[in-house]
Amino acid sequence: MYFDPDQLDGKNVYKLITSTVLPRPIAWVVSQNDQGRLNAAPFSFFNAMSGNPPVVALGIGAHGQVLKDSARNIRESGEFVINLVPFALIEAMNITSIEFEAEVNELEMAGLATLPSTKVAPPRIAGSPVAFECRTLQIIDLGEMRSIVLANVVAIHIDDEAVLDAERCHVDVRKLDLVGRMHGGGWYARLNELFEQPRIDLADWQARGR
Numbered sequence: 274m275y276f277d278p279d280q281l282d283g284k285n286v287y288k289l290i291t292s293t294v295l296p297r298p299i300a301w302v303v304s305q306n307d308q309g310r311l312n313a314a315p316f317s318f319f320n321a322m323s324g325n326p327p328v329v330a331l332g333i334g335a336h337g338q339v340l341k342d343s344a345r346n347i348r349e350s351g352e353f354v355i356n357l358v359p360f361a362l363i364e365a366m367n368i369t370s371i372e373f374e375a376e377v378n379e380l381e382m383a384g385l386a387t388l389p390s391t392k393v394a395p396p397r398i399a400g401s402p403v404a405f406e407c408r409t410l411q412i413i414d415l416g417e418m419r420s421i422v423l424a425n426v427v428a429i430h431i432d433d434e435a436v437l438d439a440e441r442c443h444v445d446v447r448k449l450d451l452v453g454r455m456h457g458g459g460w461y462a463r464l465n466e467l468f469e470q471p472r473i474d475l476a477d478w479q480a481r482g483r
């Protein structure tokens with residue numbers, strides 16, 4: 274089937290994108306305003322764009338004609354923490370996605386404890402096995418209050434339990450038990466069906482004589 278985004282309603286284009294680009298990792302963003310008021314919300318228009326330098330991207334929409342609290346805080350302070358979401362915290366993550374008023378601290382509403390960050394002001398979520406402390410690199414405005422935030426990862430925290438070899442930076446990915454967002458309003462994926470497909474270098478390929 275052929276679909277032309279120019280001929281479709283925006284909601285339908287959104288459905289086609291979010292039910293095909295799967296699963297999407299979830300950035301559980303903790304930010305704070307200039308009075309230090311904390312905010313947390315999940316964003317699945319998210320991925321790592323570069324490993325070295327470590328750069329991540331977030332796509333943040335709008336509440337009607339108003340910036341989302343996370344977008345406003347990131348614009349004001351240039352700092353935030355991306356926590357990754359383990360299966361154990363899926364309900365808490367869902368609570369933090371409720372469109373509460375700006376004064377509400379979603380971390381409190383979801384009963385989440387925090388731990389201090391090392392290089393940025395907003396804290397990280399205690400139960401999250403991975404947290405990236407981020408500083409904004411660039412904000413690309415997409416119109417209608419939507420934007421892409423590109424950020425440098427300035428500090429990385431990984432649960433000790435999930436680190437196999439700290440010197441070699443080997444992580445036990447199964448221990449992280451992370452979830453990804455799927456389609457519709459409430460579908461998620463748990464990464465329980467892993468398989469290996471080793472890379473082939475050019476010399477190997479040529480040795481096969483094909």
Ligand SMILES: Cc1cc2nc3c(=O)[nH]c(=O)nc-3n(C[C@H](O)[C@H](O)[C@H](O)COP(=O)(O)O)c2cc1C
Pocket residue numbers: 299312313314315316317318319332333334335340341342343344366367369370371372373454
């Ligand atoms: C799993 C999940 C992923 C989400 N991803 C996005 C996203 O990528 N971009 C976005 O603008 N909103 C996304 N949302 C909605 C926001 O989390 C929601 O609008 C939230 O209230 C924003 O909070 P804030 O105003 O405190 O920043 C997502 C919600 C859920 C549950």
